[in-house]
Amino acid sequence: DAGVIQSPRHEVTEMGQEVTLRCKPISGHDYLFWYRQTMMRGLELLIYFNNNVPIDDSGMPEDRFSAKMPNASFSTLKIQPSEPRDSAVYFCASSQGPRNWGTEAFFGQGTRLTVV
Amino acid sequence: RKEVEQDPGPFNVPEGATVAFNCTYSNSASQSFFWYRQDCRKEPKLLMSVYSSGNEDGRFTAQLNRASQYISLLIRDSKLSDSATYLCVVTPGKMTTDSWGKLQFGAGTQVVVTP
Secondary structure, eight states, X not given: OOOOEEEOSEEEEOTTOOEEEEEEOXXXXXXXXXXXXXXXXXXXXXXXXXXXXXXXXXXXXXXXXXXXXXXXXXXXXXXXXXXXXXXXXXXXXXXXXGXXXXXXXXXXXXXXXXXX | OOSEEEOOOOEEEETTOOEEEEEEESOTTOOOEEEEEEOTTSOEEEEEEEOTTXXXXXXXXXXXXXXXXXXXXXXXXXXXXXXXXXXXEEOOSSOOTTTTTOOEEOOOEEEEEEO
8 A cells, every 4th residue: 555645745835825735545544634733833633534524623723724525535625815824744644543443543744835 | 731741852862872751641531542753854653552561662662651641662772763753642531433533642752862
């Protein structure tokens, strides 16, 4: 398996523009997570899905952020409009979930977003 | 108080030495614990799970102290390649299908192994 695949790896955009981050989880994994990592705040869980259904989006910073998972093999995180404070590394992760207690979460390589 | 707290370090360790550091958690109902490793500008990767009785994986030993609500990681015979940030991960409490996903990450402890 190729692992969790994220695109793009790097994104530089101007303030006010729409940004879409993409993720393909590992096949067979029921859970998909979106995290954001910054030096100041560390790794923050934004939202996670179980079987394509959003379970908890309490970590989404504000209405400018939205996430979808139209099928088991694809998810997007959209920021509209983007702001400089959104600059961070965004990670997508997937796992099998509690069917196998203690199973690990596999992370993608991340998207490094810079909003100027 | 943060739910998961770690000493950010850096812990500067001579090659071949032993280093140990802890992570404290606030939720006494937490059931599962992990150590993840993150290299600079890379994604986090699971290093090891932490079991109640403590467990060892090669040069790495993890311990759990439920009474004091902390977990520890000890690295023996440090290698240059052990230089990384070590993230403590804790589940929020009783595990359910819906709550499982809310893994709580600490901010990480940086370890720098020097020649």
